[in-house]
Amino acid sequence: MTETTEIVAADIGGTHARFAIAEVAGGRVLRLGPEATVRAADHASLQIAWQSWAATLGRPLPRAAAIALATPISGDVLKMTNNPWIIRPALIPEKLGVDRYVLVNDFEAVAHAVAQLDPAGADSGFRHLCGPDAALPDTGVITILGPGTGMGVAQLHRIGGSYHVIATEGGHIDFAPLDSIEDAILAHLRRRHVRVSAERIVSGPGLAAIHEVLAAIEGRAILAGDDKALWTAALAGSDSLAAAALDRFCLALGSFAGDIALAQGAAAVVIAGGVGARIADHLPASGFAERFRAKGRFHALMDRMPVKLVSHPQPGLYGAAAAFAQRNPQ
Template sequence: MNDDLHAGGARLLADIGGTNARFALERAPGRIEDIETLACADYASLVDAVRAYLARHPAEGVRHAVIAIATAVDGDFIKMTNHCWEFSTRAAREALGFDTLLVLNDFAALAMSVPGLPASELVQVGGVKAAPDGVIGIVGAGTGLGVAGLIPSNGRWNVLQSEGGHMAFSPCDAREQAILGYCWTKWPHVSSERLVSGPGLATIHEALVHIDGASSAVLTPAQVVERALDASDPRCVEALDLFCGMLGTVAANVAVTFCARGGIYIGGGVVPRLKEWFARSRFRSCFENKGRYASYLAQIPVYVIHSPYPALSGAAAMLEQHLLDAQAQGQSQSAEHRHAHA
């Protein structure tokens, strides 16, 4: 084995969303290679997707793996919210022949990547300066809506996992209230994720067509964004601007809930594609529209993450800490055993 390899060989990293599964190998600390994106719909199960990736990127003796996945992680059984995959962590680990299979929420992994992100991969949208010892909030819209927190403690960062994307949607004006009313005709509970997500963009546009009594073809999220960015369709422009404002409200709720003086970081697949358009949108005005807490929110900076695969590096860091903690626990138990038999 080469000296620059991890003890125990390369480690498998995965960031799995409702649409795509991104895989990589960490062959040495911080050396993430062979990144490949697979369409979740092309594989019947997580195990099938992992096997397909490893068949294309052979790595001798992969023993440890981490899966960051877009769903709540609680216990052995995992069922995705926005895709059909479900599995037992123990059974998947045994089927793949790994010693370790750590499964965690995808936004927990994204959160853990934040302290190591270079300034060149962040774009600030308003606010002042982050408090270096402050709690950090993470929000991101993709196939779903992810939320997480990052809490400093004794020189380490602790991730607060969350399913905050499923909090009830909160309209901030009459137009958004009308959109909520339309959504209530489709679902008994309207979460923020129903609107503040990729699929949510299409729902917002659909709602506007209905509210205005207009006629329009059903548009995909990509079509809504494209027509908004080139200003070819006023209703798409409004839909995207409303989306950005709704995201501002969600981000503000996260900021006051966590007292996120360390800043709010925006990830996910939608916002980075908007580039300068996002900074000109109603995002920041809605973020600061908090009544008596408007001045508090005005101080908190928001950063859009432009790193291509940040959750993979965060997942790698969490796997490393998991293995170190397990090693320390093993050494402690061994010492207690020796003491008991001394």
């Protein structure tokens, strides 16, 4: 009989840290409990945020953990890309009170979620975006990417009834402008950064950079407020310049997604990320699909590629648990 293991699942991003209790067995996730979300800026370290959440549960935590981090999992000291927390893997058992743990990149975790979510379930976890309205392939490469505080990219390879996930930092490739407005965006960001990566444009903070350039072109003032206010206005369509910036964001995301799919030899693409979830209703009516397909001689290939959005509410937490289950299949 397969033994069920209870674990802590954690998804640590640039802005938020999410925690939940999960049950795994036989290499799969059986159950993911209700999640708790805290702002990373409200806590000085992962340990303090972990302990603060644990204090609300009224029960001891499991002695096993799966932790997804928005940073490369390499070296003795992990420094978050868009979060000041520093994690030392060797100290995790002592600091977090666990005997077994798995560390994965945040989009590596999302790829595990894509691999294990049931496409035939009542909530398949996916929403069709463009291309053929077909299920994700059982064999081949699936590109996983998504905008959040940064831009996450991973690769899922399905073969022979099993799967393998490759973590990448594809969001940090060079931004490739395709028209005069994107040339202006690149020039604007180059004044701030020695090198302009795709993440500078196709991520949560990227909308503000696009908005600044469009405001300069139109000779208009920048919309007052922070990034959250800008995103709210853009999604609501209450400000024409913010809405135009969002349309441009979707164009750039489509181009980037197509580039990564070509580079990875993908048979399908899945869009995730916190911003991806926020723009789920906007993407189908935007220019995303046209830009995704606009790859010259490979237009027909891109047109045959299904593109999905993750609709599962917590793919990072689910995927962290799935990664632990795959590595501890007893």
